[in-house]
Amino acid sequence: MRRDAPSGSGPPWLPWSAGRAARSSRKCPRSRFPVQVGKMAVATVFSTSSRMLALSRHSLLSPLLSVKSFRRFYRGDSPTDSQKDMIEIPLPPWQERTDESIETKRARLLYESRKRGMLENCILLSLFAKEHLQHMTEKQLNLYDRLINEPSNDWDIYYWATEAKPAPEIFENEVMALLRDFAKNKNKEQRLRAPDLEYLFEKPR
Amino acid sequence: MSGVRGLSRLLSARRWPRRSFTGTRVFMFGIVERISAQYPVVDHEFDAVVVGALRAAFGLSEAEFDTACVTKLFPTRSHTVAAQVGINAALGNMEGDNWRWHFYDTVKVSDWLGDQDAIHYVTENGLACPVSQPEIARMVLVVSLTEGCRGEGGILINSQGERFMERYAPIAKDLASRDVVSRWMTLEIREGRGCGPEKDHVYLQLHHLPPEQLAMPLPGISETAMIFAGVDVTKEPIPVLPTVHYNMDGIPTSYEGQVLRHGNGQDQIVPGLYACGEAACASAHGVNRLGANSLLDLACALSIAESCRPGDKVPPIKPNAGEESVTNLDKLRFSTQNHAAVFRVGSLLQEGCGKIKLYGDLKHLKTFDRGMVWNTDLVETLELQNLMLCALQTVSGAEAWKESRGVHAREDYKVRIDEYDHSKPIQGQQKKPFEEHWRKHTLSYVDVSTGKVTLEYRPIIDKTLNEADCATVPPAIHSY
Numbered sequence: 199m200r201r202d203a204p205s206g207s208g209p210p211w212l213p214w215s216a217g218r219a220a221r222s223s224r225k226c227p228r229s230r231f232p233v234q235v236g237k238m239a240v241a242t243v244f245s246t247s248s249r250m251l252a253l254s255r256h257s258l259l260s261p262l263l264s265v266k267s268f269r270r271f272y273r274g275d276s277p278t279d280s281q282k283d284m285i286e287i288p289l290p291p292w293q294e295r296t297d298e299s300i301e302t303k304r305a306r307l308l309y310e311s312r313k314r315g316m317l318e319n320c321i322l323l324s325l326f327a328k329e330h331l332q333h334m335t336e337k338q339l340n341l342y343d344r345l346i347n348e349p350s351n352d353w354d355i356y357y358w359a360t361e362a363k364p365a366p367e368i369f370e371n372e373v374m375a376l377l378r379d380f381a382k383n384k385n386k387e388q389r390l391r392a393p394d395l396e397y398l399f400e401k402p403r
Numbered sequence: 404m405s406g407v408r409g410l411s412r413l414l415s416a417r418r419w420p421r422r423s424f425t426g427t428r429v430f431m432f433g434i435v436e437r438i439s440a441q442y443p444v445v446d447h448e449f450d451a452v453v454v455g456a457l458r459a460a461f462g463l464s465e466a467e468f469d470t471a472c473v474t475k476l477f478p479t480r481s482h483t484v485a486a487q488v489g490i491n492a493a494l495g496n497m498e499g500d501n502w503r504w505h506f507y508d509t510v511k512v513s514d515w516l517g518d519q520d521a522i523h524y525v526t527e528n529g530l531a532c533p534v535s536q537p538e539i540a541r542m543v544l545v546v547s548l549t550e551g552c553r554g555e556g557g558i559l560i561n562s563q564g565e566r567f568m569e570r571y572a573p574i575a576k577d578l579a580s581r582d583v584v585s586r587w588m589t590l591e592i593r594e595g596r597g598c599g600p601e602k603d604h605v606y607l608q609l610h611h612l613p614p615e616q617l618a619m620p621l622p623g624i625s626e627t628a629m630i631f632a633g634v635d636v637t638k639e640p641i642p643v644l645p646t647v648h649y650n651m652d653g654i655p656t657s658y659e660g661q662v663l664r665h666g667n668g669q670d671q672i673v674p675g676l677y678a679c680g681e682a683a684c685a686s687a688h689g690v691n692r693l694g695a696n697s698l699l700d701l702a703c704a705l706s707i708a709e710s711c712r713p714g715d716k717v718p719p720i721k722p723n724a725g726e727e728s729v730t731n732l733d734k735l736r737f738s739t740q741n742h743a744a745v746f747r748v749g750s751l752l753q754e755g756c757g758k759i760k761l762y763g764d765l766k767h768l769k770t771f772d773r774g775m776v777w778n779t780d781l782v783e784t785l786e787l788q789n790l791m792l793c794a795l796q797t798v799s800g801a802e803a804w805k806e807s808r809g810v811h812a813r814e815d816y817k818v819r820i821d822e823y824d825h826s827k828p829i830q831g832q833q834k835k836p837f838e839e840h841w842r843k844h845t846l847s848y849v850d851v852s853t854g855k856v857t858l859e860y861r862p863i864i865d866k867t868l869n870e871a872d873c874a875t876v877p878p879a880i881h882s883y
Contacts, residue, residue, distance in 0.1 A: 305777035312779060313476050321631065347477070360626060386633030388642070395780050399771040 292348040294340055303339050304331055307346070312392060315352040322359065324392035326380050334373075341373040430726055432733045440737065442729050446720070447471065450713045459679060466708040475782065502526045507876055513689020514809040515821070515842055515878040518864035521658035521685035523873050556616070559588065560606040560640060561596040567605075586812055588644070599642060606640035651810070652797065653684040655846065655861070658868070659706035660685065665846055665861045675717065677707055686844070690809025735784050738769035762854030765791060791854075796847035799856035806841040825880050837862070842878065 295303070311327035314320045323346060334342065349355055358365035358374065359381045365374055383389065430442040450468040453460040460472035506526040510519055558577050561567045568577045571587045588605050597603050609624075614637050628634045628641045655663045655670075660683060662676040679685075765788060772780040806820045807813050821842045822835045837843065837860070846859045867873045 302776055305774070305779070309777050309779045309782070310477070312783075315476065318631075360630060381630055383630050383633050386629075386635075388633055389631045390642070395771070395783065398780070 292344060294343065300336050300339070303336070303343070304334075307331060307339060307342060308398075310343075310346055316356075318356055319352045321389055321392055322356070322381060325389055326377055328393050328397055329380060330376060338373055341371050345369055345373055345377070428722070430729045432730065440733050442733070444725060444729070448717075450711075450715065451707065455680075455682070462705065463707060466713075468708070468711075468713045503873060506873055509687065510689075510876040511879075511881055512809075513686070514819070514881050515689065515876075516686070516808060516844070516863060517689030518658065518686050519867045519875055520864050521687045523867040523869070524658040525685075525687050527868075527873065556612050557607050557609045558611075559584070559643070560598075560608050561591050562598045562602065562605075563596060565596075567591050567596070590814075592644070604642040604644035607643045608640040609636045610638055610640065650681055651684070651686070651688045651690065652800075653682050654678040655844065656683045656685050658685055658687075658864075659710075661706075665859065670861065684844070690811055731788070732781065732785070735768060735770050735781060736773045738767070762791060762795060765854075792849050792851065795854055796849050796856055800845040800847045800858060803858055804841060804845060808841065819881075821878050823878075825878055
């Protein structure tokens with residue numbers, strides 16, 4: 199669904215590096231449980247090494263150490279919601295990978311372009327990858343890596359690509375420009391699904 | 404709310420997670436070229452292993468379970484997070500007695516195929532959302548289109564340029580409700596009047612409307628139409644097609660998410676195995692799902708937290724655990740088949756007779772990419788195998804299901820068949836035996852080697868968790 203981007207509403211996008219305090223007012227998946235977030239291992243299938251992302255033991259003590267009410271429900275954007283009890287789910291910060299070969303990086307970015315949180319980006323990014331990924335330089339690959347992996351909400355990427363919202367400075371680069379141009383669909387193609395992978399293995403003409 | 408009481412059992416002592424390696428194993432396979440492929444396997448032990456279901460994984464981790472989350476997507480990509488904007492906006496506060504109205508609505512909308520204990524559980528615990536319009540299928544412009552288009556005067560056209568909605572709904576025409584419109588769009592396509600080279604969609608025409616009218620209320624539509632369909636809405640019609648949005652079937656579970664096996668007329672719990680969200684069928688949805696229920700993941704996590712403790716002993720795994728999966732993977736990488744079958748799933752399934760042949764063709768599958776690092780080809784091939792198994796079962800179950808109920812709508816069997824005919828008073832009616840009515844859950848089993856599907860049935864759970872607090876809603880006619 200093409201969500202018309204709300205203008206000026208909602209919390210500003212902030213990179214992970216801005217720090218937890220800056221992000222504390224952001225909306226995020228939240229619960230009312232006044233517990234400390236334990237250690238959790240996340241394994242992405244087929245990662246380069248048997249990489250278990252061990253999260254550091256954030257002790258996110260909720261401001262409400264004792265819970266008055268045991269009602270479990272999710273609140274929307276109610277004006278009376280103080281959001282004081284929000285607990286942020288800590289995720290590892292994005293980091294440029296210096297230990298992988300350029301071929302592995304390309305293969306990883308292809309996978310990450312095709313598996314997204316929403317259909318619009320699945321289609322847009324997998325077609326973009328088909329068009330551009332094979333010709334990108336290492337520098338461009340790293341720019342693309344940050345673009346598709348650092349934002350925590352896929353919708354942000356879609357809004358920036360379709361110019362519904364301005365992108366943060368850090369993403370304003372040649373790859374963002376390529377993506378914006380691609381999104382315009384100047385050749386008026388039908389982009390109804392992600393492309394099959396045969397193109398990767400076809401002999402170049 | 405016993406789940407939360409369970410969580411209030413906070414442990415002040417931190418428990419360091421065990422990262423124990425119970426050993427390494429090696430699977431070896433000989434292949435035709437006489438080079439054996441070696442797969443070193445490392446075993447890890449956790450209190451809880453979650454496949455997908457990010458929210459459940461965090462819930463368990465918060466409850467001090469040593470948790471591993473295995474996912475194809477990096478956590479921020481998961482659908483729950485991406486959908487967050489929509490969920491937070493839709494949710495309201497469930498106060499007082501409102502949840503009982505919501506319970507009633509959910510039972511009704513599920514067309515009495517939902518299990519009332521599961522519905523009671525999710526509505527009382529405020530984990531479901533009181534949206535009045537059931538979601539069945541949605542019109543799709545690649546992704547989706549708002550009804551605003553039709554509301555603004557857009558019309559649906561088939562390949563003959565006919566405004567076909569006039570035939571199906573002479574009064575409402577294109578403004579009929581979306582579930583009904585989706586059904587009739589499908590019918591037009593099935594009867595051969597679809598558009599495009601594959602004849603698999605119809606057109607939504609907007610260009611007869613004045614451009615100012617299009618730009619004002621529907622700016623997003625114009626852009627989406629260009630981005631994904633290459634269509635200028637002021638000049639050309641937009642291809643639209645009905646699509647699958649959500650799977651209401653799944654792994655059968657209790658209302659708390661415990662996986663069930665059915666044998667000798669009884670449901671038996673499979674200890675230690677849980678399923679929730681779209682993969683599971685508790686069933687809180689029956690044949691129609693109310694909106695924004697992906698938070699049911701959390702209900703599952705909570706009930707696990709209640710019934711298990713971190714550090715509970717689990718039985719050791721078999722020495723050849725995982726061998727089947729690795730064998731399959733190895734076969735895909737090194738298959739000697741030379742030709743690649745092209746799967747034309749849509750048309751073959753439509754014929755209805757090709758499905759077994761299609762499954763047989765799967766043995767010719769092989770990947771182009773043999774790598775073991777970021778191999779998208781391999782992952783998507785595995786997905787194809789899994790999807791095929793699901794599709795086979797869905798189609799077989801639906802073919803055998805000879806009635807219409809909710810989203811399961813058949814032109815050849817238009818009537819809903821319960822134990823009693825609810826269009827008449829029940830007194831004096833003979834109750835139909837289990838085999839002769841369709842108010843029951845279909846259980847499908849598939850033989851992975853042959854693709855043969857076996858169907859069994861289990862009864863709907865009508866009893867709620869607390870009849871005094873929330874009485875069972877007896878079946879009644881549900882008109883759309």
